[in-house]
Amino acid sequence: MIVEMRSTGAQTVVGPSMHPSGEPYDPLEGEPAVVDAETLGAAVAALAEAVTRQRHGDAPPPERPASRHAVSRPVPAPDTVLRRAEAYLDRIPPAISGSGGHSQTYAAATAMVHGFGLDAATAFGLLWNRYNPRCQPPWSEKELRHKVDDAASKPHDRPHGWLRDAGPAEASDVDLSGFDPERRRATGERPRSERPPDPGPFPNHLLRVPGFIEQVVAHNLATATRPQPVLALAAAICLQAVLAARKVRDERGNRTNVYCVGVAPSGAGKDNARKVNKNILFAADMVEHEGNEDLASDAGLVTAVEAEPAILFQIDEFGRFLRTIGDPKKAPHLFNVLTALMKLYSSADTVFRGKAYADKKRNKVVDQPCVSVYGTTVPEHFFESLTADSLSDGFIARLLVFESAETPARQRAKATGVPDAIKQAAEWWGSFKPGGNLAPEHPQPIVVEATPEAGAVFDALAAMVDAELAKPDEAGRSLWARAEEKACRLALIYACSANAQKPVIDEDAARWACELSSYLTRRMLYIAHEWVADGVFDARQKRVVRVVRKAGGKISRSELCRKTQWLTQRERQEVIDNLLETQQLRQEEESSATRPKVVYALP
Secondary structure, eight states: OOEEEESSSEEEEOTTOBOTTSOBOOOOOSSOOOOOHHHHHHHHHHHHHHHHHHHHTTSOOOOOOGGGOSSSSOOOOOHHHHHHHHHHHHHSOOOBTTTTHHHHHHHHHHIIIIISOOOHHHHHHHIIIIIGGGSBSOOOHHHHHHHHHHHHHSOOSSOTTTTTTSSOOOGGGOOOTTOOGGGEETTEEOOOOOOOOOOOSOOGGGSOOTTHHHHHHHHHHHHOSSOOHHHHHHHHHHHHHHHTTTTEEETTOOOSOOEEEEEOOTTSSOHHHHHHHHHHHHHTTOGGGBOOSOOOOHHHHHHHHHHOSEEEEEESSHHHHHHHHTOTTTOHHHHHHHHHHHHHHTTTTSEEEOOOOSSGGGOOEEESOEEEEEEEEOHHHHHHHOOHHHHHTTTGGGEEEEEOOSOOOOOOOOOOOOOHHHHHHHHHHHHOOTTGGGTTTSOOOEEEOBOHHHHHHHHHHHHHHHHHHTSSOHHHHHHHTTHHHHHHHHHHHHHHHHOSSSOOBOHHHHHHHHHHHHHHHHHHHHHHHHHOOSSHHHHHHHHHHHHHHHTTSEEEHHHHHHHTTTSOHHHHHHHHHHHHHTTSSEEEEEOOSSSOEEEEEOO
């Protein structure tokens, strides 16, 4: 016979173990006795009383302070309530480190002690055996006991035991309404923001910018194997931005520096736009305005800007670049590149100062740097690089992301030189030096005025931005906060393209810029909601939702299992259950030749 005793320690006795008296333990002979539950319960109670008497004598055992429990001497829970509590714990998502695990586990403990009215010991046992093994990583006994005691000691606004009599104890009947631990944070409740609407593909009427940009786009499309109008526009905007860098500003001090990203599938023709910009700068004898294609460190970036403050960096695989520099563990020497890019973005109308070194020769000071970036990437690399931190710190809000979801048909394009009109326009900007000979050291850019009609358009955008900033969505706030600034820069670029020698920000320039900035902001909000996760579990949910959406909004269970083989069976079921519970998915049945087929669909 094996007897296992558990109190402060644990002991297992197995024959032929020796008793402290020196006699061996003898196994029992004969058939094992059948003991009913009542007799067994009495025996356990008598054993507990004997152990207590041995430890404390005849004095009553010490009790916990009454404040540690909402109910000092709870009535033992019936088996049906315990089964409901077990089913409840089996259905809720586990706590995942970094995904609100503390508040999630506290919510589960609250449901046990208040919702089901269990005493702290019973609640701990259920959490320890049913819930804790699924947590990543599991809680220690001390941590879990503390959460149960803490939950039991605090009052709750719902009636005590509201989950006790909720009906049968089947898992499918467990009421999880109001319990949404994935959205809880340590600082309090934060409801999930509503899914923002998808503004759709890039509007065609925003593809046309008269003058220089229109000519560059036409040359790009004529020489491309796979013409990409959206990417051609993004690259041409960056080219005009660097040509007019440090030479123009608007009435509010905005400059032309922009950070644009061209997103398109692999093999869809992303390279041609970068080549066109490179060839135009070379033909106009302005190659010094093109920066390096790779950034090895923030020091290297600042050194390049110091050598040429009006500079355009064209970076391929920009999404992978962001993913690398955004993680200090992967590339600590690149991590500060993001910080330097953000500072440079905001320093175009002032003096940029780099890091302070003991060796003064290493200290960098640049007057009015005007840095533009044109990066290209595939959707997966760029969207996977997005994080909550990059949204909140404002770097993503500084980007203008131009997407082309399609792979255009091939055309037999002829390689031609840079057209004379484009070359001459670029050369004019190269020779234009407002401020005289001191312009390279201390620029004095001309002021491009805005018409009253343009001012009204900007005011309308500002009012809309204020309304968006009043909403509680943190990601939306960071993105909308830069929308008006980006519109002003885009309008300035539009004016320079339309009339280089006498640029004016008219109503057309303002309307194009505001519509473009608003569209790109709304599109980024949609992308952020689809891709940026609060933690591991949320990332799994978003990825499963994307699988369903890519399948047309509906997918069979078997097909979903095949397309989510990166999940274990338990992980997949946890994700599906939570998506159904939070109504991000709905479950349907479709008839088939054999038995009904389970199908998951987007609401």
